[in-house]
Amino acid sequence: MELNQTSIHYYDKRLARISTCSETADSIVSDTFPDIGRIVCAYGTAAVRDQTPQSGRLLASGMVQVVVLYEPEKGEGLRRLSVPVSFAHIEECDGIDAETVCMVRCQVAAVDVVAVNSRKLNVKVQLCFFIEGYCQTQCEITEGTQEKHVELLSEMQTVTLTEQVRAYPITVLDDVSMQDAEGLSILHANCTLRSSECRAMRGKIVLKGEAEIQCLAIQEDDAVRVLSNTTPFTQILEMPEVEEQDVVCAQLAVREIDSRIEPDGLLSYTVSVTALITVRRTRTLCRIKDLYLPGQTLQMSEEKTTLHSMPPSVxxxxxxxxxxxxxxxxxxxxxxxxxxxxxxxxxxxxxxxxxxxxxxxxxxxxxxxxxxxxxxxxxxxxxxxxxxxxxxxxxxxxxxxxxxxxxxxxxxxxxAEERVAFRHITSLEEGETQKKTADATLLLRYIQEEQQLWEIAKDCGTTMEEIRRVNDLPADATGVSHMVLLIPMQV
Incomplete structure (x- = not known):
């Protein structure tokens, strides 16, 4: 029998997690620095240098630059130590491969520093990873058959599929003169990214947003200050497949921050960013719930196909x-x-x-x-x-x-993501004629509790249309109860 098959190509979100890990390192205090008296505070800034999807896993690696502020044993003001801590995090996930489009955002959740002695530090960094991964997927679903005698119970199902995903490297940089910032040095820098507009325009993506950077800086007199600045940005990204009516969304992740304060008080920073662009399109597909051939059996082979529907986020x-x-x-x-x-x-x-x-x-x-x-x-x-x-x-x-x-x-x-199951019927053939228990062409059946017409018709080897016609039921009737039903049998 001829089947109406539809081929679906889209990106399935296989990976969406928040994961944590810890890395440790030891550091020796340089001879030019005094002995450690009290650890005041410690901050870390993570830089993701590599994010490589492989067969069944994702490897994210990079470096955390830890800054430790301490009081010497004999006073003499605060001292600052810099300790590099490398990291390599593996995220296991079935289905991802080298072609998976990934976004990794790594943040330093906490830095614990212990003075082993007055000249040695043990540094423990707790990292938090926000990870998403999209795999290109191809599948087929069956929406119907061209055989008129086959009865189909189906419904129209709307799904929103991610049809394009691309990760773009972008850079946000700025130089801004800060008031009374001469002589400051940066302890820690943090950047918050916000997307204000993301839309399609003639094979391109227009992305607008802002990067807010906050720097913790220390003065020569050991006073600590917070410096902040917001830089708006506009990026035009190439995506030839996109159409202007498409729903496009952007997620932004900081990969690395490079910031410094010049002697004249000029705050200069460069933020390396990954922009993950997703294109979603809504489709209405016919979803087969059941089928049969009145009076005959059907020989059928099928597979289950599940589509990941992802409507726009709120x-x-x-x-x-x-x-x-x-x-x-x-x-x-x-x-x-x-x-x-x-x-x-x-x-x-x-x-x-x-x-x-x-x-x-x-x-x-x-x-x-x-x-x-x-x-x-x-x-x-x-x-x-x-x-x-x-x-x-x-x-x-x-x-x-x-x-x-x-x-x-x-x-x-x-x-409101949803996994929607469809049927993929690979073969459909007529089977043997069903044996009748009697030669009657019309059955009487009293229906007490509500029953679906589909189940009655399938069980008796007839059609819902015939039952409606003989019993003068409305064309949209799907169930009956508390009535004597005339059921015409197929000859």
């Missing part, structure tokens, strides 16, 4: 508060930052996030201290679906004598 924000205990009173908050280490919906629909929070503050004696915690947060959130592109912002303030109140805001995207 943005969300959610908030929660947590108090971190400190060793002394926080007289002044210098800076606060938070990294999302895990995220999921609870059974009640709330958003459950694990946040790595670090707050830098001054004590009453104007000494610099830091508090770092891994904090579970529960946030009321009305948006359901798969979570992605989550970023955290935190506002910190002193709470009582030994505490810091942290108000955390989560922002991200949620997608």
């Amino acid at each position: 943005s969300f924000t959610a908030e929660a508060s947590e108090t971190l205990q400190t060793a002394q009173h926080a007289a002044h908050i210098v800076s606060a930052e938070a990294i999302c280490c895990s995220a999921k919906h609870s059974a009640k629909g709330d958003l459950q996030i694990t946040a790595a929070i670090q707050v830098l503050y001054l004590s009453d004696e104007q000494q610099l201290y830091a508090v770092s915690r891994l904090v579970p947060l529960t946030m009321p959130c009305l948006v359901a679906g798969e979570l992605s592109d989550i970023s955290l912002a935190v506002r910190a303030s002193a709470a009582g004598e030994t505490g810091v109140m942290c108000n955390v805001t989560a922002a991200g995207m949620a997608t």
Whole structure:
């Protein structure tokens, strides 16, 4: 029998995870530096140098530049040490291969530094990876048959498929004069990327957004300052396959930040970014639920085909508060930052996030201290679906004598993704004629509890259309109950 087959080509999102790992390194204090008295704080900036998909796994590697600020044993002001820590993270996932299009965002969740002795440090870096991977997929589904006598029970199913995925390297750079920034040196730099517009235009993608950079800098008198600047950007990306009516989305990930302050107070930075562009198109396909041949059996071979439907994402924000205990009173908050280490919906629909929070503050004696915690947060959130592109912002303030109140805001995207099963019938042939238990051409059956006409017709070897006609049922009737039904038999 002739079958109506449809070939589907799209990109299946096989990998979408938040993963964590730890790396350690030892560092010896240079002879030009004094002995370590107290570790004040430590920050790390990650640079992803390579992200290589292989058969069944993804390898992400790079370097974390750790900056350790410490007080010498005999005072003499703060000292800064730089410790490089390399990382290599392997993410296992069935189905990915060398052609998988991937995006990796790596952030430093926490840096723990222990002074082994006055001349040696042990550094432990906790990394958080946000990973997505799309595999090009080809499959076939059966939408019908050209054999008129075969009865089909089907429905029209709308699916939104990711038909194009491409990762582009882009660069955002700027030079800006900062007020009273002469003599500053950078301890730590962080960049937040936001996409404000992403659309198709005659075989190209127009991407607009902004990069907000925040730098923690130290003055010659050991005072720590926060410098910030926002740089808007516009990128025109080549994608010949895209059409203007297509729904296109962008996800942005920082790969590396290079920042410095010139002696004259000029803040110069270069941000290397991966822009993952997805093109989604909506299709309406016929989904076969059941089929039979009245009066005869069918010999059929089939396979299950599952399509990953991904409608456009919706943005969300959610908030929660947590108090971190400190060793002394926080007289002044210098800076606060938070990294999302895990995220999921609870059974009640709330958003459950694990946040790595670090707050830098001054004590009453104007000494610099830091508090770092891994904090579970529960946030009321009305948006359901798969979570992605989550970023955290935190506002910190002193709470009582030994505490810091942290108000955390989560922002991200949620997608109501769905796996939709279709049938791929590879062969369909007529079988043997079904034996009748009697020579009657019309059966009477009392239907008490509601039954579907499809099941009655299939069981009796007739059609729903014939049952409707003989019983004068509406053309859209699909079920009956509490009635005597006349069932015509196929001759």
